[in-house]
Amino acid sequence: MSCTFEQHLIDETIRFHGHSCPGLAIGIRAAEAALSEMAGVGTADLVCVAETDMCGVDGIQYLTGCTYGKGNFLHRDYGKMAFAFYSRKNDKGIRLVFRPESRGELDGxxxxxxxxxxxxxxxxxxxxxxxxxxxxxxxxxxxxxIEELFTVQQLHERAPRPAKILESLVCQDCGENTMESRTRRFSGRTLCIPCFAKVEQKV
Structure with missing residues (x-):
């Protein structure tokens, strides 16, 4: 079955991404599957965890309303063409894993x-x-x-918790404010991650 999004939405998604490509198509179809499976879940309660940073994530952000800025789009750098969607409203979740065989003979x-x-x-x-x-x-x-594009797995764990507002600490090397959870301690000093990387050495 062809993608059920109206053509104007697809065109807007392509403009948002900057070009049309197979990777974006995967993201568009993932968004379609998620919105179908999670019908009735508003953008405030929908969370996406992407296991890749490929073109498709732009399609998901544009079409689902899950964005980095709102804290309901998370990137886990696993290198897998997989996308998990959660509802904070009812703890429902699905994980879509792209099926490589769906590319068919064209991939040769x-x-x-x-x-x-x-x-x-x-x-x-x-x-x-x-x-x-x-x-x-x-x-x-x-x-x-959709069933030929993705393996759909039902998830039973809770959605990732919402982002918390944390204290900012001053890096004692560069002097820049840094979110507390992203600081490191080295030789009794509080450092941001880039400054920590300059001085910490592993054998």
Whole structure:
């Protein structure tokens, strides 16, 4: 089944991200699945935990209202194409894990061409082929049924707690205010993380 978001919302999401790409399509479909599964949960109670920082997170932020600034969008740097959504209203949660096989046969050519593009060794003909493959992949990802795109896992743990306002401490090296939970102690001094990294050494 094709993506159920109205086209104007998809277009706005693309403008927000800056371009259209397969990664953004994955995020759009993840947002679609989350809003369907968590119907009735307002943006104040919805929380997303992304296990990647790829293009799709922009789609999720734009379409769900989960944002870094509100503290209800969290990034866990696990390197997985997975997104967990929680309701603080009723402790309901789901985790969507992207299914690599959903890329189908189109994924056969793309990795090598993308590597050439990054290395700037790609020919004009190959660049055209890569663009064609990306467009076909986007169309595929936007039209496959959700169950073919993601494995959906039900979560039973509580949503991550809301952000707390903590005291700021002055780093005794650079003199900048730093949130207390992000400071480090070294040789009896309170340091911010960058200043701590300058002096702390591991063998």
């Amino acid at each position: 050519e793309m990795p090598a061409l993308m590597a050439k593009s990054v290395e700037k060794t790609i020919t004009g003909e190959e660049q055209e082929r890569l663009q064609q493959l990306r467009q076909e992949m986007q169309k595929r990802l936007m039209t496959l049924p």
